[in-house]
Amino acid sequence: MAHFVDARTRVLQEESTKAVLSNCSDPKADLAAERARATFDVGELLHYLNGGREKVERKAHFAELISRTEWGNKSERYFQTREEQYVHGLKVAFGIWDFMKEKRLGISDGRVLRSLVNAPGGLELHIGMFIPSLISHANPEQQAKWLPKAQSLEIIGTYAQTELGHGTFVRGLETTATYDSDRQEFIVHSPTLTSTKWWPGGLGKTATHIILMARLFTKGKDYGPHAFIMQIRSLEDHKPLTGITIGDIGPKFGFNGVDNGFLRLEYVRIPREAMLMRFAKITPEGDYVPPPPANAKASYATMMYVRSTIVQDAGKFLSMAVTIATRYTSVRRQTTSSKGQRETQVLDYQSVAGSLLPLLATAYALHFTGKVMMQMYTDFERSRDRGDFSNLPELHAFSSGLKAMCTTITSEGIEKSRLLCGGHGYSRLSGLPDMYTSYVQNSTWEGDNNVMFLQTGRYLIKSLLGAMTGKTLSGYAKYLENAQFEMKERCNVSTEVQWLDPAAQLAAFRNRAARLCVDAAEQLKQESGGNPVFEGEPWDNSNVIVIKLAVAHSQYVIYKNFMDSLQGIRSRGELQPNTVRALADLQGLFGLTVLEREVGDMLESGYLSARQVKLLRAQQRALVKAVRPNAVPLVDAFGFLDYELSSALGRSDGDVYRGLLEMAQASPLNRTEEGPGWKAVLEAQMKKPGSRSRL
Template sequence: MAARVVDERTQLLQRPASEIILRTHTEPTEDLKQERRRATFNFEELAYVLNGGKELLEKKQRFAEILAKTSWGDKSRRYFLGREEEYVGGLRAALGIWEKMKTENLSLEDGALMRTLVDFPGGLELHIGMFIPSIMSQGSSEQQAKWMPLCMGLKIIGTYAQTELGHGTFVRGLETTATYDRQTQEFVIHSPTLTATKWWPGGLGKTATHAVVMARLMVPDERGAMRDYGPHGFIAQLRDLDSHLPLPGVTIGDIGPKVGYNGVDNGYLSFDHVRIPRDQMLMRFAKVTPEGRYVPPPPSNSKASYATMVFVRADIVKNAGSSLGRAVTIATRYAAVRRQTAPAPGERELQVLDYQNCAATLLPLIASSYALSFMGEEMMSMYRRFEQDRDRGEFGALPELHALSSGLKALCTWITADGIEECRRTCGGHGYSKLSGLPTLFQNYVQNVTWEGDNNVMCLQTARYLIKALAGVQQGKRAAGSAAYLNDVVSELAPGSRCAAACDECWLRPDVAAAALRHAAARSVASATATLAAATGGKGLAFEGRAWSENTVDSIRAAKAHCTFVLHQTFVDSVARLEAAASVSPPAGGQGQSVGADTAAVLRQLAALFALEQMERSGGVAALLEDGYMSAAQAAALRRRHRLLLAALRPNAVALVDAFAFPDYLLNSALGRADGDVYRGLLEMARGSPLNATQEGPAWPEVLRPVLAARSRL
């Protein structure tokens, strides 16, 4: 096509009009550069902390460059794929990473980092995330020796089949059975009802060859009477390793499209009297002997089977901060370059981030993403300590870890899922485009509020732990761990207990904010305990039946209040450790173990904003006013300090999200580009739409042309 020529008269006519526009036009790239110059701290220093040190951060950036150049890591068509293309592409990416790990002798940690960067969920998610961890945590040494080489060599691909059509979080209610046949020394895996059909396991639909199946262990006693020993884990082969066809007695398939995460083939599965060898019951703790005698785990580790679920929940907490951080990075960078409404004719439009309502959305979400990130690191440290204890046969930390991981799984995923959507809304119309990266991020993340335990049920598990702890305190026992504040519940809730904030600035003090959150948690736990006790007519606490099921609102509120207190306390403690480390080893080396005074000051502001935001947003202020702990004047001071914190943190907004150091490759967002060239990015990504493959479009020949051709006959 010949180049179009615009005549000189037309150009001269247009020139003054263009000059009027250019007088107030701004380049978004310059806006973002100016934002970075405004920062009051060194964001690179903080980036090392958030990414595990300078070496790991540089590795992440290097991997991103390498992965972008692979065929299976290329993201240019990612937002234009259909369901089948997503599934095949996600699986190719997972296998590409696995092959790179093997050929380049990379570690499992390197593989996990590459999976995060490629960000293409596929059929290996549960093989890596639950099948292997289940064997490692629940399998005997002999079972690990047999199955782990097969897993690591991808000779088999596994999944974890627990949830059923009729039962999810209530594991004891599972209907799939594993009945022991003493004569053949086999288990018969069977789905006796329609609702016993396994439903949702990732990779089950079309990928997995094996599964860890959670089934009710049934063992006949010597008189032939069947004994139900509850859910246990069994390794079952599902598909032929040569043909990939289902084995006899196995009905299996894909459950269809979902809100998101469609590269993963979540599946259904039922068994019709399928036999497996006795040694395919996971027997690190509980066992069934060849003679059919059930050997329960020692009382000290009777709940060891929860370890895999605890690990997954701890991992969900860890990933929440990163997922919210990605969303708020995109939204903050875009809000810093997006302009709207000039103060006066002929002046430049204002940056959207300068509107207080936008800052009041994004800055607290930045604070939350930091709180979740620090909490995630602490949760994984707690889990690693538990693993060390478990290997020594000590399980004393499991109840606390189970309760905390359950409640935090709920609170952190609620904060993150809601936060991603809030970020999308701040981006206006462009946030609705998949090219912003936010719709897909939300679609793929929102499953976290229900999978691995519905969030309300998770809160109830935490509440049960807290109520029992308070009941123990009332009987003269001592509460430990995150519930230790309940030891002082009598003085905490005494009529004279009052907030110590004597001025606006007092709300910047970590101890004042922590005291308010602690009081709210103590009051909520005490209220839930009293409500439950009253429901039983003074006959004690009941955690089953109507007394429990009809009084769950207060219990869920107690779990949320407790976990909010823990999140803030962990944030404050983490900043204190980083600052203290700087006095021993200055952060100039940039290794990610400490921060200087300027960075610490900004982090303390973020921690304060997180606390005040949670009290405002969750109704905590109203509860504390109702309780008499806080006065109206103190509540007003809290609100004023909240608004002043928004203004104080505004110059650091972009630097704070830069510190997450998410490569553009990971964000895959036109709006979140590190260079700020967002509008060019939108246009370039849009040109890749398959609808743009031809100028006429795919509907022209058979749909549009006949209709438009009829105009000549009118």
């Protein structure tokens, strides 16, 4: 409704408006000024991090195209009901599928499209685990039968492993698959309440087929968990098949576009060929043929693939959160010490910069570790295809530890980024609350983080004990060959600037991890009364120090990956010196921030002196100041589009307040001026006789 304002009112207000405007800042100008401070070529780093100029431009082109589609429209994403989220997630999945067919795009482009829309739905595990499981565990005949159907979406699958009573402890699964040699069939059954499959994404209302993890019984013997493929819903009317009870488990902390489900099986028969038999097999007569000894844990390959992708994605999600927080704190102004002066940019406060810029450095560290982790998995796949599983133990150990470490860092980092955005960070329109509630599941799924740390710690202690008997170690555990030497080592840093030396930082990470490994091994020996026992009460009583060891080792690995990646960039001449310098500042800031947080261990061991800690802290503060001018350029180099971030606060033009107002106007509560509560409640209540004050 038009509002008439008379001339006198306008004149009276004019002076007040001028007074306010004299101290106001244009957030768009502030962000532009931040970009002008860059000491390196942002475009060069942008293209390097994202695989080249062509990929950057291709992603932007895709975003422009899909943002115009009904399924790619994000304007209502923060206002949808759970049912709307679920249906929209399916529309997105099939919209991307049709878009890929129309444009004849490959799998890598499909990943880009899914990341751009970021609307998880019922096909997440079909893409992320069902198809990879068929590739990893099915024999050629089974792949020929099932993969074309899965890849064409003729069937939709999920991965049904977790149960009400068991998650990370896979060997404890209670669902059974009992072989009937007379009929050459398996009887799959849920014998207990706690054997109910619980949590698989897409199981509730979407999947027609599952990869079922169940304990294989044949001729009266339990052979442990194996993978089976089976149909659970009709392809005609989508109703559950006989003997199968399925449903949705209800609302969750986040990720509510996905229909995580439950499943109970009642004496359901499936053919012998339903067992995925690339490695282990069942003969028609019911004889169990185990996988080769070197491949005893082949069934864990899919989980390790998923854990590797989780490590890779950790850097991406932390980078997104840090991008939003950095842009917003660069344009948000708060408080001035002198009347008439502009308020200070929030990022210029030491308390903010000292919290946020180390997170920026950490995001870069996780980016490079993610690349290394996926390369390790790719190398494993090549070896596996040759029948070589020798690197499986190391991959299992370090994918476990890095999964736990990286998801912990990212979960905490997203929340810290939200807090640094102040009150507006609490709004879902900032993008940060939804990012947190959707991401934090990664700390639990595919292995509870504490259990993952324990698996890594077990591997490290066994490696140390092996090295003490003359065994040669390889990979990230090789430093444990010199663990006894590390126990006597002392840091030789004597000046503040010496803490900039990557070798000095790496030595501190390595020494702390080696000492903790020796300490953990000694405690385990004491608890065991002699030779270490990696189970039962001795192991349980050593859990705390073993987890601490795994954390220290994972921190060492992440720093080493950052350092090695930067050395490789230098030696290959892939980036200009100014760009390398900016990355070196981040590497140093990441390293010193982690070491500063863990100085207690190094003071206790005698590796560091109190004076060296003071020097470390001074250099860490200096690096925060050094990184500050490049803060916005460094997050720009991540290359996230506004469409991708879906954040009013993370807008690339800096116009954050207009963004908040525009997004808020789309709220369903704003569809009418009076709001939905007027007719439903307020009108009758407020018009009751005697409800109005008589004063």
